[in-house]
Amino acid sequence: MRMEECKSVFCPGFSLAQTIESGQCFRWKKWEEGRYTVLSGAHQVMLAQTGDSILFLEETTQAEAAYWRNYFDWDREYDKIKERLCRRDRVMEKAVSVGGGIRILRQEFFETLIGFIISQNNHIPRIRGIMERISQNYGTPLESGEFAFPTPQQLAAASEEDFRRLGAGFRARYLTDAVEKVLSGQVSEERLRQADTAAAKAELMTICGVGEKVADCVLLFGLGRWEVFPTDVWIRRMMEQLYFRGKETGLKEIQKEAERRFGAYRGLAQQYLFYYGRESQQERRKRDDKNKCHASAGNGGDPLPDGGV
DNA sequence: CTCCAGGGATCAG
DNA sequence: CTGATCCATGGA
Numbered sequence: 075m076r077m078e079e080c081k082s083v084f085c086p087g088f089s090l091a092q093t094i095e096s097g098q099c100f101r102w103k104k105w106e107e108g109r110y111t112v113l114s115g116a117h118q119v120m121l122a123q124t125g126d127s128i129l130f131l132e133e134t135t136q137a138e139a140a141y142w143r144n145y146f147d148w149d150r151e152y153d154k155i156k157e158r159l160c161r162r163d164r165v166m167e168k169a170v171s172v173g174g175g176i177r178i179l180r181q182e183f184f185e186t187l188i189g190f191i192i193s194q195n196n197h198i199p200r201i202r203g204i205m206e207r208i209s210q211n212y213g214t215p216l217e218s219g220e221f222a223f224p225t226p227q228q229l230a231a232a233s234e235e236d237f238r239r240l241g242a243g244f245r246a247r248y249l250t251d252a253v254e255k256v257l258s259g260q261v262s263e264e265r266l267r268q269a270d271t272a273a274a275k276a277e278l279m280t281i282c283g284v285g286e287k288v289a290d291c292v293l294l295f296g297l298g299r300w301e302v303f304p305t306d307v308w309i310r311r312m313m314e315q316l317y318f319r320g321k322e323t324g325l326k327e328i329q330k331e332a333e334r335r336f337g338a339y340r341g342l343a344q345q346y347l348f349y350y351g352r353e354s355q356q357e358r359r360k361r362d363d364k365n366k367c368h369a370s371a372g373n374g375g376d377p378l379p380d381g382g383v
Numbered sequence: 384c385t386c387c388a389g390g391g392a393t394c395a396g
Numbered sequence: 397c398t399g400a401t402c403c404a405t406g407g408a
Contacts, residue, residue, distance in 0.1 A: 097389060098389095190389080193388090193389050193390085194388090194389080194390040194391065195387090195388060195389095195390050195391080195403080195404090196388055196389080196390090196404095196405085197387080197388045197389090197405095197406080197407075198388085198389075199406095199407080200388080200405070200406065200407080201388095201389085203406095238404085241404085241405065241406090242404085242405090243403075243404030243405050244391095244392095244402090244403040244404050244405090245391095245403090245404080246404090248391085248392095282391090282392080283390090283391065283392085284391085285390060285391045285392085286390090286391090287389075287390060287391085288389090288390070288391085291389075304389075305389095306388095306389040306390075307388080307389075307390090308389065309389080348389070352389095
């Protein structure tokens with residue numbers, strides 16, 4: 075491969091690693107530090123980051139480059155939004171200092187729906203494995219040897235038993251229902267895009283296995299609605315610890331507080347908090363592993379900065 | 384071995 | 397309406 079065939083894109087403030095590993099997307103491979111293959115729908119790309127530049131590591135057509143520019147949301151100005159989120163909020167300031175390179179991906183609707191149905195009560199590495207096997211068994215092979223994510227038509231060939239065989243467990247029933255409703259038009263991407271967020275959410279939740287949290291993830295990552303605040307166990311922990319003095323708090327109150335603090339950008343704020351929470355937990359585990367021979371008395375120091383405003 | 388995971392359906396009151 | 401329980405599976 076000659077260098078002049080590769081495109082390089084200047085993306086100040088963007089972090090490929092943070093964005094890919096922030097739990098929004100499930101179809102990627104990490105080759106080495108800052109170097110990833112990413113799949114979305116029938117698209118595939120290999121990227122590397124050095125400093126503020128993103129390098130396309132293979133020949134890429136203009137159309138493909140444009141696809142990924144949109145996918146990674148590179149044209150949006152994030153600085154002003156971050157400033158707004160951090161105004162009078164030291165906690166968010168800290169979260170942005172840890173994961174401020176994250177972008178909200180513009181993912182394919184159907185793939186996002188399937189991915190987050192699988193996500194329920196599941197680990198991210200395992201979600202990735204199931205998504206990979208679904209692609210290998212039902213998606214169109216690409217020249218690279220990877221597979222496109224299957225279309226609804228292709229996935230219609232999969233029975234509940236097939237999904238279970240691929241490791242989906244009790245979610246197999248949810249997957250066949252989602253495929254059927256999308257295929258029949260009972261859930262329609264076009265209608266979802268036209269509808270206001272509340273109506274779109276209600277339509278998504280007609281799918282068995284899609285509750286509030288999964289619907290919010292699909293709205294945020296698959297339909298570009300930033301005015302949602304997907305609240306999973308991590309976000310609940312973070313919000314309670316950081317904004318409610320560690321007190322147990324109901325879902326409605328958490329979401330009300332998120333709207334009050336972060337307004338129309340609370341989807342992005344949620345992603346910063348999610349990454350911050352998981353990142354600090356990984357740091358804690360690393361530290362605990364290192365100290366496990368020295369009888370350390372638990373409580374390894376700073377859980378998280380406690381958070382008045 | 385037990386515990387838990389980017390929850391939701393179902394059942395019990 | 398709220399709250400407890402169950403759900404498959406595999407990695408820690």
